[in-house]
Amino acid sequence: MKAKTFLTLGLLVLLLTACATPTPAPTATPLPPTATPVPPTETPAPSATPTETPQPVGGGPVTSASITNFKVEQQGSAIVISFDFSGHTTDYNAFHIFVDSDNSAATGYKVGGIGAEFMLENAGLFSYGGDGDSWAWNQVSPADVGFNPAEPTVSWTVERAALKLDKATAAAFVAQLVNTNWDAVATTPKLAVEFK
Numbered sequence: 001m002k003a004k005t006f007l008t009l010g011l012l013v014l015l016l017t018a019c020a021t022p023t024p025a026p027t028a029t030p031l032p033p034t035a036t037p038v039p040p041t042e043t044p045a046p047s048a049t050p051t052e053t054p055q056p057v058g059g060g061p062v063t064s065a066s067i068t069n070f071k072v073e074q075q076g077s078a079i080v081i082s083f084d085f086s087g088h089t090t091d092y093n094a095f096h097i098f099v100d101s102d103n104s105a106a107t108g109y110k111v112g113g114i115g116a117e118f119m120l121e122n123a124g125l126f127s128y129g130g131d132g133d134s135w136a137w138n139q140v141s142p143a144d145v146g147f148n149p150a151e152p153t154v155s156w157t158v159e160r161a162a163l164k165l166d167k168a169t170a171a172a173f174v175a176q177l178v179n180t181n182w183d184a185v186a187t188t189p190k191l192a193v194e195f196k
Contacts, residue, residue, distance in 0.1 A: 061180040062091045070175050072193045082155035083175050089149045096176035101164045112174035113190045123147035170194045
């Protein structure tokens with residue numbers, strides 16, 4: 001009888017111990033950071049002629065801006081891209097350069113009359129992986145991009161090979177300003193460039 005009682009008590013203690021042991025809570029797996037840039041929204045053209053310097057409404061983000069002196073120059077195996085912009089660097093989340101490296105509007109991201117295979121966004125370089133209309137950019141790494149946003153001019157220096165332009169005789173470029181709301185507030189028409 002004593003053995004049966006000890007066996008019963010032992011099983012009871014074992015069951016109570018098993019029930020009292022907390023089950024560890026599952027740990028959350030953090031999502032990997034995305035290197036995909038945020039797509040700008042299209043801002044309708046204002047009915048009045050925009051001023052040379054953007055005027056934030058009520059202290060909000062710039063709603064109109066301008067790009068002037070947009071140029072692409074070859075310097076050996078690199079290219080230097082630059083433009084002048086209105087306002088201050090703090091008025092913008094992104095300075096974009098879209099590069100149509102195959103010189104065909106039928107392929108790549110459709111913007112400003114080109115089909116861009118590459119995009120420079122601030123100091124980052126991205127390649128296009130979408131259907132032409134979707135915002136589907138993949139960061140190119142490592143990307144050796146010289147980026148200088150000194151007011152009133154922003155400039156990039158990048159090797160032609162990084163943009164698949166090392167054997168190209170021509171390409172097209174579009175510049176864009178994106179305000180702090182991620183609205184595209186200035187987009188240039190395409191700039192066609194021939195290489196030596």
